[in-house]
Amino acid sequence: MAKPVLLAQLSDLHIGAHENGVDPVPHLEAVVEAVRSLPNPVDAVLVSGDLTHDGGQSEFQLVRQLLERLDAPLHVLAGNHDDRALVRDNFGLPGAGDEPVNYSVDVGELRLVVLDSNVPGQDPGRYDSEQLRWLDAELAAQPDRPTLLAVHHPPLATGVREWDGINLEPGQREALAEVVARHPQLRAIVGGHLHRIAASSLAGCPVISAPSTYLQAKPDFETEGVEFGGVLGFVLHALLDGELASQVESVAL
Numbered sequence: 001m002a003k004p005v006l007l008a009q010l011s012d013l014h015i016g017a018h019e020n021g022v023d024p025v026p027h028l029e030a031v032v033e034a035v036r037s038l039p040n041p042v043d044a045v046l047v048s049g050d051l052t053h054d055g056g057q058s059e060f061q062l063v064r065q066l067l068e069r070l071d072a073p074l075h076v077l078a079g080n081h082d083d084r085a086l087v088r089d090n091f092g093l094p095g096a097g098d099e100p101v102n103y104s105v106d107v108g109e110l111r112l113v114v115l116d117s118n119v120p121g122q123d124p125g126r127y128d129s130e131q132l133r134w135l136d137a138e139l140a141a142q143p144d145r146p147t148l149l150a151v152h153h154p155p156l157a158t159g160v161r162e163w164d165g166i167n168l169e170p171g172q173r174e175a176l177a178e179v180v181a182r183h184p185q186l187r188a189i190v191g192g193h194l195h196r197i198a199a200s201s202l203a204g205c206p207v208i209s210a211p212s213t214y215l216q217a218k219p220d221f222e223t224e225g226v227e228f229g230g231v232l233g234f235v236l237h238a239l240l241d242g243e244l245a246s247q248v249e250s251v252a253l
Helices: 024-036 057-070 085-092 129-140 161-165 172-180
Strands: 003-009 043-046 075-077 103-109 108-115 149-152 186-191 197-204 205-209 216-219 225-231 232-240 243-251
Touching: 003 108, 024 057, 024 243, 043 057, 043 186, 043 232, 057 075, 057 085, 075 108, 103 129, 108 129, 108 225, 129 172, 172 197, 186 232, 186 243
Parallel strands: 003 043, 043 075, 108 149, 149 186, 186 205
Antiparallel strands: 003 232, 103 108, 197 205, 216 225, 232 243
């Protein structure tokens, strides 16, 4: 019987933070153990940004130490809290210095394409024209292979203007949609940043934001404020016979 390709997605670890007096390290350790305790070992792990809170070298070293317990290939991307150069250096990613971290890898039959959506010095993300040309060419190179696109800033709206205001610059979803529409092998677009499970679609492609391993956002749709707390979690992506299923796993401390 065929075995699915399994990719675990962790996001927004924020190692080094102390929001609300909460240490993110025990939270990440609990999520790592939950992944290790799955009935089936994962083929790889995607970490969709904000590995650290302040982007320091000591925090990156601790992140790597904790993630190596997963005993699986690690594929990471930078978040708005991360230093691109340190992400690249600590995880052996292609490119040089602080240029955008873009790359693609194969996880069994699944192709994973990573697109850097960060704008240094600000929270909202952007897919500029050069980035989108790179993505278009990268997707065109293997049009028949089931593909997952990973970004830090997911191209979806939450219904909370304050939260949407720090997600993507205006017009960015439309710009990305033009590229996505040309590549039907895309099975999903996945991201983080929002500290909340959310789902939508873009040009007919599912869009999913992963929960944080640290703190979850709890929006108030009337006041448009956001508080933090809640249950930890991660996403398990399973590809079988060309179809992708994405399932959220909750983790208790």
